[in-house]
Amino acid sequence: MLDSAVMSKKPNGKHLNESQQCEIIAKLSKTDPPSKRAIAHEYDVSEGAIRKVWDKREQILERFALMSNEVKEKTFRSFIGHFTELEDMFYIWIENMCRANLPIPLSLAIAKAKSIALSLSIPETDFKASWKWLSRFKVR
Numbered sequence: 001m002l003d004s005a006v007m008s009k010k011p012n013g014k015h016l017n018e019s020q021q022c023e024i025i026a027k028l029s030k031t032d033p034p035s036k037r038a039i040a041h042e043y044d045v046s047e048g049a050i051r052k053v054w055d056k057r058e059q060i061l062e063r064f065a066l067m068s069n070e071v072k073e074k075t076f077r078s079f080i081g082h083f084t085e086l087e088d089m090f091y092i093w094i095e096n097m098c099r100a101n102l103p104i105p106l107s108l109a110i111a112k113a114k115s116i117a118l119s120l121s122i123p124e125t126d127f128k129a130s131w132k133w134l135s136r137f138k139v140r
Helices: 018-029 037-043 047-054 057-068 068-072 084-099 106-119 131-139
Strands: none
Touching: 018 037, 018 047, 018 057, 037 047, 037 106, 047 084, 084 106
């Protein structure tokens, strides 16, 4: 029979938002930081989650700098696209369309993303503006 201490190693399902991850990085960056175990207990997550935050601190801080304060509290996972220049141009196009109160059909948005990729000389084999790409872009 398994010991109950061994059985209690299951993840609890708690996730850290971007602000909490940055707080953890700040705590671990101090000259005399608390242990990862103590921080894990404070945030009610596993010690492995704290190690993961520390290992990915550069990416987390980069993302954090680009987010608004409201988004930082709500975002638990964030992804940066592979074609940031394309996505920046695409976002500006969407903003302009919204300011002009023009509807943006999804097929038009995909066609525009393809034309931006063409103007940036991104090969079709590297970037495929698909419905899936568009749905992921909306999340980002």
